[in-house]
Amino acid sequence: MTDDTYETLAETEADTAGLMAGKHITVDELATELSAIELRLRQLARAVEVPATPVELVDIIKSLRSNASSLRETGDQMGFLARIVAGDVPLVTTFPNGAPWGVAARGTDRPDYGGPAIVPTVWQLLKLASDATRPGFGETTTYPEAMDGIGIGWESKAASVRRRRERDAAVAVEVLRLPCATCDATDGQQCKTKTGWAADNAHVGRQRQAEALVDERLGYLGENPVLVPDA
Structure with a gap:
């Protein structure tokens, strides 16, 4: 596929408005x-x-x-x-190992999977619901109660990975637009070694400048997004 084809597919994939009534x-x-x-x-x-x-x-x-x-x-x-x-299903307030979740997990360490989780996975929620049906398992809550105040500006790990990929792809395009002060590569040219060999990786100064321009354009601070789009 050409770059234009990938760009068109990405634009089509991003057109999700028809899937939801709200934001x-x-x-x-x-x-x-x-x-x-x-x-x-x-x-x-x-x-x-x-x-x-x-x-x-x-x-x-x-x-x-x-x-x-x-x-x-x-x-x-x-x-x-x-x-x-929606809050229709009771959930236990802790995982089997006693670790909290939701608002109660803020400020806690998470040494292993299944430990404290501010944002639980679907499998963890299904487990919390299942445990709530067992007699004498413990105190219960609901999802709205346990997650009150969480979710503003949040995105899934899948979204973070995709946005990181998009950021890196934008940097790869930007770096070829910039002149390189080290090897004098110009617009569209790869960086070269002292003996004239083309290199896949740009010189540090050129790479750093490209990253800074892209990060400013996309709203990144270093490697991390400053804001989550449409949050």
């Missing part, structure tokens, strides 16, 4: 969208049982139905998670 997608909306995709896959599998041309598509049909089943499982989990975040 951010809700878990309830996610569950509904997954349900719609799952149904569409099953419909496709049924439709291609008798295609317009004689082609045996049994493997494709099995794949479509398998993917639909996986989406059904995920959609059901998201539906239950929507009930959790």
Whole structure:
């Protein structure tokens, strides 16, 4: 694929407005969208049982139905998670090892996975809900109560990784636009060694200048985003 194709795909992927009624997608909306995709896959599998041309598509049909089943499982989990975040499902206040979560975990260390977590994962929430159904397990709370005040300016790890990738890609483009004071490389040229060999990595000064320009444009402080877009 060309750079223009990747750019077009990235722009299309970023067009998420049709998935949500508000500024951010809700878990309830996610569950509904997954349900719609799952149904569409099953419909496709049924439709291609008798295609317009004689082609045996049994493997494709099995794949479509398998993917639909996986989406059904995920959609059901998201539906239950929507009930959790709405406050309909009681949750225990600590993990099995006694570590807190949500607001109660602020300021605590997290030595291992499953320890204190300000923002819990879906699997942790499902576990907290399951434990709340066990008799005598302990005090319970609800998601809105436990997370009160958390979420402003927050983004998932997946979003952080993607934005870091986008930042690094922008730096790679910017560095070739700048002249290099060390080897006199000009616009569009890679840096060179003293003997004239082209190098994949730019000289430090050129790289540092490119990073500074991109970070200022994107709103980064060093390697960290200053603000989360649309938070």
